[in-house]
Amino acid sequence: MPLTPTLVIGGGMITHDQLLPALFHRQRQGRLGEITICAQHQRTVAALASAPAILKAFPEQSFRAFPTTEGAQPHLYKELLKELPPFSTVLVALPDQLHFAAVMDALEANQHVLCVKPLVLTAKEAETIAETAHAKGLLVAVEYHKRFDDRAHKARGFYRDGRLGDFKLGTARLMEKWYYRDSNFQNWCTKENTDTFTYIGCHYVDLVHFITGLLPVAVSNYGIVDTYPNGREGYLWCDTRVRWNNGAVLNVQTSLCYPNEAAGPNTQGMTLYCSGPSGALLDHSDQYRGLAYSLTSKASSPGATFYTEPSPDYFQYNDLGGPGLVPVGYGVRSVDYILDTIDSLAGLDLTARQAALKAIDRKGILATPSNSRYNELVVEAGRLSILNGGREAVIDYDSHTVALA
Numbered sequence: 001m002p003l004t005p006t007l008v009i010g011g012g013m014i015t016h017d018q019l020l021p022a023l024f025h026r027q028r029q030g031r032l033g034e035i036t037i038c039a040q041h042q043r044t045v046a047a048l049a050s051a052p053a054i055l056k057a058f059p060e061q062s063f064r065a066f067p068t069t070e071g072a073q074p075h076l077y078k079e080l081l082k083e084l085p086p087f088s089t090v091l092v093a094l095p096d097q098l099h100f101a102a103v104m105d106a107l108e109a110n111q112h113v114l115c116v117k118p119l120v121l122t123a124k125e126a127e128t129i130a131e132t133a134h135a136k137g138l139l140v141a142v143e144y145h146k147r148f149d150d151r152a153h154k155a156r157g158f159y160r161d162g163r164l165g166d167f168k169l170g171t172a173r174l175m176e177k178w179y180y181r182d183s184n185f186q187n188w189c190t191k192e193n194t195d196t197f198t199y200i201g202c203h204y205v206d207l208v209h210f211i212t213g214l215l216p217v218a219v220s221n222y223g224i225v226d227t228y229p230n231g232r233e234g235y236l237w238c239d240t241r242v243r244w245n246n247g248a249v250l251n252v253q254t255s256l257c258y259p260n261e262a263a264g265p266n267t268q269g270m271t272l273y274c275s276g277p278s279g280a281l282l283d284h285s286d287q288y289r290g291l292a293y294s295l296t297s298k299a300s301s302p303g304a305t306f307y308t309e310p311s312p313d314y315f316q317y318n319d320l321g322g323p324g325l326v327p328v329g330y331g332v333r334s335v336d337y338i339l340d341t342i343d344s345l346a347g348l349d350l351t352a353r354q355a356a357l358k359a360i361d362r363k364g365i366l367a368t369p370s371n372s373r374y375n376e377l378v379v380e381a382g383r384l385s386i387l388n389g390g391r392e393a394v395i396d397y398d399s400h401t402v403a404l405a
């Protein structure tokens with residue numbers, strides 16, 4: 001059987017840092033066909049093709065790059081979708097507010113989809129995607145890679161065995177570095193489109209569900225507006241309270257505020273306090289994983305520091321004797337798991353694919369539009385709340401709607 005070809009839509013940070021290395025690795029192992037990447041501008045794919053880290057790790061590999069000419073070409077990916085054989089894989093790595101149209105275009109072209117989180121910004125959009133995917137027997141997987149961090153499984157096992165009691169109060173934080181403000185983020189991570197909770201806070205909401213099985217029922221999202229270097233405004237500091245269906249409360253703080261000179265690429269972690277015969281506690285430092293280095297020189301990448309606390313668990317290149325380097329970590333495992341799942345559907349007829357997709361939904365390891373609808377409800381409630389000064393928005397699971405409390 002020919003190897004599955006892949007189209008990546010979007011050639012920015014997440015494609016460089018995680019998706020393309022994971023795809024090249026799979027291709028090098030003979031488990032993936034041709035890779036095509038389509039960005040909006042030719043300069044984006046040119047930068048990706050000449051990125052030093054990628055060239056060093058994959059000296060013998062290349063991808064088909066689009067656009068091939070100057071000028072913004074926001075619809076070019078639709079032409080590429082037409083030439084992709086049905087039941088191939090499309091990776092959507094676009095700014096949050098563009099996911100819906102691209103996922104629907106991919107489904108219309110009969111393609112399986114890996115979409116970076118958050119899937120979409122409203123529950124209605126998620127429902128439309130779920131219905132279309134089911135009717136066509138296509139997988140849409142939302143790439144919540146924290147689900148493939150081994151510590152998430154440790155916690156999930158303890159919680160589901162009853163050894164972490166009943167979650168009551170929790171805090172989570174994910175602060176990205178200040179320099180993000182200078183990146184392409186200033187063109188899309190703006191007030192009218194999204195906010196830092198929607199962009200990265202969704203990881204911890206999804207993780208609490210993944211570990212505990214609880215459902216979020218209300219969101220109060222307070223955002224502080226800040227101005228990017230290009231003059232645009234964004235909710236770059238968010239304090240968000242998420243209530244759960246057992247009465248628990250998770251406070252999530254997110255921002256683009258972690259100092260450029262602070263150690264590590266970001267700061268992040270989660271603490272959950274739980275009830276039990278004598279109490280129970282989960283405490284994960286997701287940034288500091290026990291490694292600290294004080295180097296003689298800084299890397300050339302933005303946010304690099306002399307003193308650093310890298311996380312080898314998300315993504316790292318290892319030298320295993322070549323050629324190039326081998327990417328490892330839960331960022332790679334997550335993409336691999338999704339692509340393995342897509343490969344497992346090959347050759348099945350529509351009825352068999354629909355049955356297989358239902359089983360994937362039930363297992364709950366992969367986030368899909370059907371089994372993680374709570375994520376889109378939280379995002380929708382969070383956006384409603386932040387645009388109303390942080391007033392609480394409640395989720396109705398019967399109608400799949402949100403409203404101000």
Ligand SMILES: NC(=O)c1ccc[n+]([C@@H]2O[C@H](COP(=O)([O-])OP(=O)(O)OC[C@H]3O[C@@H](n4cnc5c(N)ncnc54)[C@H](O)[C@@H]3O)[C@@H](O)[C@H]2O)c1
Nearest residue numbers: 010011012013014038039040044074093094095096116184
């Ligand atoms: N930790 C995480 O899970 C994580 C981290 C970073 C980003 N993300 C998600 O990934 C997505 C992209 O983020 P990023 O950091 O790569 O952003 P980015 O701004 O670096 O890149 C966005 C890319 O989309 C491309 N693009 C925009 N419109 C396009 C179009 N019409 N056709 C083709 N390409 C188009 C741009 O050219 C750019 O290459 C966002 O949804 C973000 O939330 C997730």
